[in-house]
Amino acid sequence: xxxxxxxxxxxxxxxxxxxxxxxxxxxxxxxxxxxxxxxxxxxxxxxxxxxxxxxxxxxxxxxxxxxxxxxxxxxxxxxxxxxxxxxxxxxxxxxxxxxxxxxxxxxxxxxxxxxxxxxxxxxxxxxxxxxxxxxxxxxxxxxxxxxxxxxxxxxxxxxxxxxxxxxxxxxxxxxxxxxxxxxxxxxx
Numbered sequence: 001x002x003x004x005x006x007x008x009x010x011x012x013x014x015x016x017x018x019x020x021x022x023x024x025x026x027x028x029x030x031x032x033x034x035x036x037x038x039x040x041x042x043x044x045x046x047x048x049x050x051x052x053x054x055x056x057x058x059x060x061x062x063x064x065x066x067x068x069x070x071x072x073x074x075x076x077x078x079x080x081x082x083x084x085x086x087x088x089x090x091x092x093x094x095x096x097x098x099x100x101x102x103x104x105x106x107x108x109x110x111x112x113x114x115x116x117x118x119x120x121x122x123x124x125x126x127x128x129x130x131x132x133x134x135x136x137x138x139x140x141x142x143x144x145x146x147x148x149x150x151x152x153x154x155x156x157x158x159x160x161x162x163x164x165x166x167x168x169x170x171x172x173x174x175x176x177x178x179x180x181x182x183x184x185x186x187x188x
Contacts, residue, residue, distance in 0.1 A: 043140035047120035048175035050150030051167035052134035053090035061085040066110035091152025098144040112139040112147035121175035134173040
């Protein structure tokens, strides 16, 4: 009797599944557009974890990466980081979480950095009023790499990790921590 019931249930499920319309193909699977995807696909982003970048400089760097640097290719060593763009006290870094070398384009880096720009430290922009507007964050991708936006010493080696760059207090302001981080980046 149990066998008969199990078979009947399985047949009904199979009939329902067979009659359901097929899901539409996801055109975004062929592109690295971060904004249009769900957070489970995009990966997590964290705000306020590095010393601050100047928001104006950060926006300029993102524009360069999506503009005249969009076709540039950056080779990142396994488990390494590379600062791909830098100006004054602000930088964009790519870090490779994989066990093998990675090559990413400027436009892919710009997409992730723009996500940080859009979602991190927005309260500092609203409250800046003739004070500094700052950015600090990290965006993880589903492709095994991440982008960090924060303070940079442009004279230091390009392989310096954002967490080792120092710079606390040079671009003052507070960027509230988000996505499970326990404390905020208070950078006075």
